[in-house]
Amino acid sequence: MWLESALILIILFGIIILGNNRLSTMIQLLALQSLVLSITPLLIHPSIHAFTMTIVTIVLKVIVMPSLLFWAIRHVSIRREVQPLIGYGKTLLLGGFLMGVAFLISSKLDLPDKGMSNLLVPTAFSLVMIGFLLLVTRFKAITQVIGYLVMENGIFLFALLLLEKTPLLVEMGIFLDIFVGVLVMGIIINHINQEFGSASTVNLTNLRD
Amino acid sequence: MGFQILLHIGIVIILSPLLLGIIGKTKAFFAGRWGAPLLQPYYDIGKLLRKGNVYSTTTTWIFQAAPIVSLAAVLVSSILIPMGGLKAPFSFWGDIILFAGLYALARFFIIIAALDTGSSFEGMGASREAAFSCLAEIVLFLDFIILALLSKKLILSEMIMRNILSWELFGPVLLLVVASYFLVLLTENARIPIDDPATHLELTMIHEVMVLDHSGWDLAYILYGAAIKLFVLGALLVNILIPFHGLPAIVQFMVFWGGMIILAIGLGIVESCMARLRLNRVPQLLTGAFVLALVGLLIILVKGV
Amino acid sequence: MMDFFLYSLTILSVSGVLIILTTRFRKMSESIFLISLILGCGLGFISAVTILASRTPIDYRLNFRMPIGEFYIGVDPLSAFFLLVITILFFLAGLYGYSYLKDHGKKNLSVHYALYHLALISLMLVVTAQNAVLFLMAWEMVTVTSYFLIVFYDEREVTRKAGYLFLIAAHTGTFCLWVMFLLMARHTGAMNFDQMMLTPFPLPLAGLLFVLGVIGFGVKTGFIPLHIWLPHAHPAAPSHVSAVLSAVMIKMGVYGLMRIIFIIKDFPEWCAVTLLLIGMISGVGGVLYALGQHEIKKLLAYHSIENIGIITLGLGTGLWGQIYHNESVILVGYAGALLHVFNHAVFKGLLFLSAGSVIRSTHTGEIDHLGGLLKHLPWTGCLFLIGSLSICGLPLFNGFVSEWLVFRGLFEGMFQFKMNALIFNSLGIISLALIGGLAAACFAKAFGAIFLGNSRSVDFTHVKENSPIMCVSMFVLGGICLWIGFFPTQMVSFALGAASTISSAQISTTIEEAIIFPLLKVVLVLIILMTIAVVLILFKRIAMKFLPIENAPTWGCGYSLPTRRMQYTASSFAEPILRIFRNVLGFNVEGNKPKGYFPDEAKISSHVLEASEDILFRPIFKFIEFLSVKFKIIQYGYTQLYLLYIFIFLLVLLVWKMI
Secondary structure, rough: HHHHHHHHHHHHHHHHHHOOOEHHHHHHHHHHHHHHHHHHHHHHOOOOOHHHHHHHHHHHHHHHHHHHHHHHHHHHHOOOOOOOOOHHHHHHHHHHHHHHHHHHHHOOOOOOOOOOOOHHHHHHHHHHHHHHHHHHHHEHHHHHHHHHHHHHHHHHHHHHHOOOOOOHHHHHHHHHHHHHHHHHHHEEEEEEEEHHHOEEEEEEEHHHH | HHHHHHHHHHHHHHHHHHHHHHHHHHHHHHHHOOOOOHHHHHOOOOOOOOOOOEEEEEOOHHHHHHHHHHHHHHHHHHHHHOOOOOOOOOOOOOOHHHHHHHHHHHHHHHHHHHHHHOOOOHHHHHHHHHHHHHHHHHHHHHHHHHHHHHHOOOOHHHOOOOOHHHHHHHHHHHHHHHHHHHHHHHHHOOOOOOOOOOOHHHOOOOOOHOOOOOOOHHHHHOOOEEEEEEEEHHHHHHHHHHHOOOOOHHHHOOOOOHHHHHHHHHHHHHHOOOOOHHHHHHHHHHHHHHHHHHHHHHHHHHHHO | OHHHHHHHHHHHHHHHHHHEEEEOOOOHHHHHHHHHHHHHHHHHHHHHHHHHOOOOOOEEEEEOOOOEEEEEEEEEEEHHHHHHHHHHHHHHHHHHHHHHHOOOOOOOHHHHHHHHHHHHHHHHHHEEEEEEEHHHHHHHHHHHHHHHHHHHHOOOOHEEEHHHHHHHHHHHHHHHHHHHHHHHHHHHOOOEEHHHOOOOHHHHOOOOOHHHHHHHHHHHHOOOOOOOOOOHHHHHHHHHHHHHHHHOOOOOHHHHHHHHHHHHHOOOHHHHHHHHOOOOOHHHHHHHHHHOOOOOOHHHHHHHHHHHHHHHHHHHHHHHHHHHOOOHHHHHHHHHHHHHHHHHHHHHHHHHHHHHHHHHOOOOOOHHHHHOOHHHHHHHHHEEEEEHHHOOOOOOOOEEEEEEEHHHHHHHHHHHHOHHHHHHHHHHHHHHHHHHHHHHHHHHOOOHHOOOOOOOOOOOOOOOOOHHHHHHHHHHHHHHHHHHHHHHHHHHHHHHHHHHHHHHHHOHHHHHHHHHHHHHHHHHHHHHHHHHHHHHHHHHHHHHHHHHHHEEEEOOOOOOOOHHHHHHOOOHHHHHHHHHHHHHHHHHHEEEOOOOOOOOOOEEEEEEEOOOHHHHHHHHHHHHHHHHHHHHHHOOOOOHHHHHHHHHHHHHHHHHHHO
């Protein structure tokens, strides 16, 4: 019951991120999503292992990364995604459709569910899809990072399936990777901004030749 | 049977403007004012009933028929839903379709009455109402699908009545339904953030601009109809939210009416905290409501009923 | 009762000849037309009703052998139901047409009347033929006679083009039907439907036949994307012909599909899914295209596609029930589809006839030029309103009853079956809800722009109501709309009888009661609605005695000189919805906006792109044209050469046989 509510909350935050155009709200929503996400290990399997993960996740995903992103948008002073590739309404509908696909796929897959919740896998899939959608349809580098992080949240949920199997060290390694990734992204955003005067990835098409 | 129907309709007629009064009071409280009295909507309607009518020379009988048809349709829709300890006087297989149909009937007449005046502003409002209500209707039906699947029934009063068990099993789904239905409620009743009845610019309004030319008894009927619509759709929402049915009548009674008051206050809070959306964002909001309900349906699909 | 039906056929065919013979004496041929129409349709109607009431089929074989099959006709409840639709609509539209064409002067009306009879006979034969060859011959006759009825105004180029398009499309469909029936005949070794039924069909073959049937019948019915001829042909024909085209002729495809389902019985699951998908696409697509139209008859033509979509949804539901052996869903689905066939015939007939009345009075069908006609054409206006309310599926009117059945079938299908049913039925319910909302918007637009407000172009004060005969036909149709809205029992039980024929399901009284009982409750609620409305009217009447009533111009929101040119037009009314769905539709707005403080000229126009016509069929036709041009090389114009071609072909065939 609680686990499912948490999972649905996670999806909801994903949907709202999709339909939003204000960058600061998106980052806040991402932080909220990550907060709910970080509690899920405890809900699935309360143990010290899970507890450590929760702490680490909260620190990294709820505190550090959002602050990094906030720093980035302050630095390049952009407030909203202006021209997405397709409109917000349509992105939402497309998101709904992709979620349908995700739910269908996961109902056909045979995964080690172990009776945790049959919503876990669909949610993870949906998040990956939503993240992809953000990556594909938005131009601002910040939104791209947000999309990437949403996708990562989905992968995190997948990893929860193997919560007891994976040693802590591996997870730590993954977290470090992401952290470094976001850091690099932040720096890149900064540099795009310096070079072109705006933080839109559209400018990168100039690098084609 | 006849008595039950009269009782139901009577309660709806007497109490529905009160809901608007509570909303007004809440908004005034949030604005730091004392606000109009709780019974202000009654005074408004009473004032209109004492006034004569002004008819535009352009209009035909449609203009005069619309308030009557819409009020009658909305009023009759109330006998399909239970209120507190009172059972719905009419409940039969497939009444949800009639429920939606009655609202469509009321809406159709209000729209053509707006077109009857030949005013460009009213035409604009009518056009918007037609566009947004299409989207709201899809969301409404998606919610109905979920409720029907959960109860395996097509009877409105039984679809919304359930025991505590279903909240335990399908709590999240029901919350999604409630959330998306709430957005439908806001759209259908032309509340903030979809529409702001209090603005003074006709260009931005939806529902209020359609009734610009109505006056006297006609306007009173329309306003009453709007109040009843809010009341009935709100009662449906409260019924979905109440987790237990089958308690003693007195408890049910208190829970239901308490729920209605809380709903009114909640609406007031929403309206105090939010601004009206730009018109081109409204379809987006309804798409959001659609996706919410869709997620609910998907969850049922995965979990099975 | 078979006698009645045969008499009806005989009367119609004999009088058809008589009408042609008396061409010179106009009065005489007109009276023959009217009398034979009354007799023919009346007898057909009686035989249909008696068979529907008794639910026992009757058949008739003529010992006269046709080239391949025999002349074998039979009326079962399914045929009788369609016979009912045909006779009612042809009778009323014929009456209307007689009055409509009265002062058309020079045209040779006798030929038109004779063709009208011929179309009626061939339609009656289509629904009663129990032999594949006879069916196809009647089908072909329907096509040809409808073509001649459509090109009544053959002096206009648009009409001729529409006629050609119809002919080409219809024959493409008939080709598929030939293949389908030949395959069926090969598998079963028989040409009569009752013998075909005895042999079970393997599922893959059933699937193939289903595809051929959907294409073949779908062209005539107007499934999207096979509908391209429909929006051209309906506006081109005179109004009473458009009424029978839309109300009766396109339903023959539905009848054909039902007959195929009746013969084959066992279908793979994807067939039901296909039908549901076709229903959704045609329904939503049809109504969206209709919203983008500016011409009244074209708008109505697209609404026919929408309603075919609803019918197909019902059909798909029934088929789904048949695949999963659920009696209730079968009956509700098929009965919903059948009743919607009837209802659509009635209200669409009504709408076309009243649109014809508008066009006849004002000489224009452009919605944006009209306005304020309710004051000048009060009856036509009221009847158009009744038709609009019915087509939107609003309670109190007949459209609601059939849509209620289809909705119910979809919901119940969802309860009983598996994952796929859940997905597609919920999609079906959502699209049906969307169709309802969009149709309401579309008819609010049409009714509002034509009949309400003020005239948008010229002054229509001289416009007078049309002749009483035209009004009578419309009144009867409007009456049927209200009758089914308030007393649905009779027609629902007729539809259930026909539905049980399709599925050969024995219809038990409990199921029938379970279907009809809630409808009676609906009626009760509607009666309460009427009572409340009456009470409200009384209150207002009494109050108005004591209160002043004033008349004033419409408030212009502070603008002091509002003119009628400033009214909201139909195009602007539909614009927000079209904008929401612009990606589905291809909705274009062109024009230049007013610029500067003293803008000189500004104009705007919007149109909807016909995707299947412009994207799908035009390139195909272009390609065929290209090929044909290439093939022209073998054309020299010498007769000898053509004989040589035939000779070569014969030789090739002989050699082929030898190998």
